[in-house]
Amino acid sequence: MPKLPSRRNKATSAASTDSTSAANSVNEDISQQVDPGSATITVTAVEVPELTEEEQSDRLHLERRVERAFFEAGKALAELRDRRLYRSTHKTFDEYCRSRFGYTHRHVNYLIAASNVVDNIVMGTNGSQNEISDEMGTNGSQILPTSERQVRPMTKLEPHKQQEVWLTAVELAGGKVPTGRIVKDVVQRIMELTQVPNTYQLGEVCQILVKDNLELRGKAGCWGIVSATNEFSCTVRMWDGEYAVGLQHLKSYDYLPAECEQMRVICDRINRVYSSGLEESVQKFLEMLGKLNRAYLTGLEEKVLTVLESEIRD
Template structure:
């Protein structure tokens, strides 16, 4: 692979480095562009070496900046009307909610923004996150208490799970449990990344991979019995599995979705 930069890449690198020198709010995005497009390759073999020699910062410090930008972008997508305020959220605050889903991140910031300051502080974000986690735990307890009788198992679409698919459904529940375990791992990684000596623990990279793994795990679980063959396994939609995983919801026709009445 060539190490030389094209004219366009050189201009992009110059613009990114100018943003970094100014200490602008675009530092994270500039770092991300340099890392993802390997704009450092003309002078350095690795992004880590580039960060250390060009900016005197660790690779982890750069990734923290990048992660901050990603969180801000995700929240802005969810709360476009609050974009001006969201842009001013400090990195210390966004670091606390990296382990949450974008919708949850936005909810935390929305709650934190109502705690008396123009821009949510790290303390306000921590408090709002704790409220959200308490709320989610409460939902889990209610779902456990109100679980249907074992003789009538209902799936995500509130449809009765056929007896011959009950094992598949139970496996789906275990798969969902694995995804929740990853949530706990993400939270712990985020905490470890704040401790001295964690420079070589590339938290941002690990978080990205774990989030992708969590989505893949969740998308593979049982969603509902195949509506096209009524769970007989005699159609091309379910691939003879007799059920539809979460990842296959998009393959349903509109009439099938209307029959299921399930998002």
């Protein structure tokens, strides 16, 4: 008796037929497709809702909080320091700032100094500090700093010079908040215009004043011999090499010519031993000699230096 075809075979056959038909249809579409480069893509525009009055107000308030952050931090730190509100838990203000905020001594000083600069800028334009909270940043009638780095170059200037620098920097920035680089350039330009003539002489012994010059870090209090003079700086030979130092970072010891010559000889001796690459402990000793505030070596210092000189000769 012949077998009847099964339903499964019919279904498979039907599916195969449909698949072949679909494939043929796709091939037809591909063969008729135009060049992709000339195809038109339709993009549906998405409407962005406008901010409500309440949202506009919230945005303005939050922006001002961001802009005032460094200023408010500096004022708060100054009050904590001046009123000694840290005394119940810490012996010193530096310890308190490191423990409570993770701030270094340098960072705290930057913030406090920056807040004072903002006060001076506001005082110079408004004549009052009463409106500083409302006008801080770019959203008020006055353009004010929004970060500590923007005002750092101005912290060593007199208040009236700070105001002059800031107004010039805002103008150069096209009426917007200037970058720290713009402010620094303006400060440098003003300092060069008001710079006193270079009166230092070759062979003169000077003390290094680091101030805010990071390139001179570790050289505070060191002495050096002027080996070259420029318009706004001197090349100074120290115990570990030569450095170009701005006039504002130098202070003469006013030694007599004989004392200057004596210090020049000592500097050369120290430098020869240092450049020989002896142990770190020896270098620390030489660094200590490089911070002497007198024009001579003691008897013991002379003996130790002589021993080190004989060591490098051997």
